[in-house]
Amino acid sequence: MGKAKLKPLGKLNRETLKQLSHDQLCDIVLKLVERVEDLERRLNQNSSNSSKPPSSDPPGTQRKPKRPPSGKSPGGQPGHKGNFQKAFPEDRVNESKAVVPKRCDHCDHALKGHDPNPHRHQIVELPPIQLWIKEYLLHALKCGHCGKMTRGKLPKGTSARMMGPRLTALTALLSGSFRMSKREVQAFLKAVFELEIALGSVTRCEEAVTVAIEPAVKEAIVYAQAQPFANMDETGWKERRETAWLWTLDTALVAVYRIDAKRSGEAMKELLGDFAGVLGSDRYGAYTAYSRRRQLCWSHLLRDFEAIRAMRGKPGGIGRRLLSRARRIFILWHRVKANKLSRKKFRNRLVYHQLKLEGLLREGANLVYGKKIRNTCRRILKLRKSLWTFAHIKGVEPTNNAAERALRPAVLWRKGSFGTHSPLGSRFAESILTVRATLKRQGRDLFGFLTQACQATLAGAKAPSLLPT
Secondary structure, eight states: OOOOOOOOOOSOOHHHHHTSOHHHHHHHHHHHHHHHHHHHHHHTOOTTTSSOOGGGOOTTOOOOOOOOOOOOOSSOOTTOOOOOOOOOOGGGOSOOOOOOOOBOTTTOOBOOSOOSSOOOOOOOOOOOOOOOOOOOOOOEEEOTTTOOEEEOOOOTTOOSSSSOHHHHHHHHHHHHTSOOOHHHHHHHHHHHHOOOOOHHHHHHHHHHHHHHHHHHHHHHHHHHHTSSEEEEEEEEEEETTEEEEEEEEEOSSOEEEEEESOOSHHHHHHHHTTOOSEEEEOSOGGGGGOOSOEEEOHHHHHHHHHHHHTSSHHHHHHHHHHHHHHHHHHHHHHHHHTTSSOHHHHHHHHHHHHHHHHHHHHHHHTOSSOHHHHHHHHHHHHTGGGGSHHHHSTTOOSSOHHHHHHHHHHHHHHHHHOSBSSHHHHHHHHHHHHHHHHHHHHTOOHHHHHHHHHHHHHHTOOOOOOSOO
16 A cells, blocks of 8 residues: 655644545554554553663552462471571680589589580670771971971871771772762761761762772773673763763673763773673664674563563564563573573574564564554564574573663662762762672672772782682
8 A cells, every 4th residue: 555645734624634535544544553552552661561660660560470379387498408697716706704504404403514515605796886096296306407397207008188098998888889978978987986077078088999999990891891791781870960871891700880971882882992702782772883792682672572562453463472482482591591401402492483583573574554563673683693692602691681780789879869979979989889799799898808909009009909819
């Protein structure tokens, strides 16, 4: 059916419609149907069929059915191996007191002897917290030769600021890892340590920690860019109340972050550097600038298929079949992850599902009406080679969930602090996020690392490394 080009008609009425040709009326009907379906799609958008977060779902949103109650009582079931607090070794015990019974609880007879293996009951308590204040008396003496005054200098490795390296690290830890506002940090230090500091001192601690961990962060970025595969994602940020973007490059043992004013291919390349491995990402257009092997996120695909399924008529049928085919692929993939199916057999079986899924996408791309589904299917087909990388390269995951998880702490921070208020604040945010996420992956101590970095800066020593050992 040919489509006549319509001129603007203004307000439609019966007389105007009578003057139109059959083809013009068909075009109007098709456009109205597409408009209605687009409005319905927007109205029905939620976290299951779009990129909207679950917190934005309206009341009554249908979620995945929960597992029916088992009828068992809450808590550990019979046969479950309990998790108990391990006793601290004897060299960690600060005070030990023997409790020896004097009389029998049953017959009140006097007891004698010694238990070679007494039961150990330990209590962990905080000692009275007091600041350790060290004072340097810097004497100034007058030279008998030239008459000028000379004042004593602080020993090397001593902070010129009031706050020492451990207190500086703790202050930055509270604001950068525990997402406390500067006023909350100020109140915490006063309540716990009886230390009153200005809000500007919190900012100066953040700046000092940024300088201390800068070598380690740069080293981590180079390491991440050299890995064989990584995931990448971005989220909105605010700097000086202006729109900015926080990017992450996530690998198995190192995750790095960067705040940029733009959401573009140039910003992506700044963080990627010379990365030549497999990049896992969503279908955002900036990632098309990466010309090497990619893995598209199947979690995003499933949400798109769910949105298509919600449409009426033929598009909805295509969406249902796309979802069904994708779920069959994931059933096979989970068997591979559980070592119940070899990768070779998985690839052989995947050929059939790949042909079927791409055929459904072509069917959706050629629909007469339904602009949204047509464009979605066409965009996916253009990148179809990047759908199946996970099947051929070991270590590559089919989803971009790792990068999305890496961004969640930053999103919570942004919601509480509304971003950063200066470029220096942004450097602190991306640096502390890099250190926090990387050390968590490696099971290392964050506070100890920050303290060591601050001490190394004061002593002019080499900063600690974020690289895995």
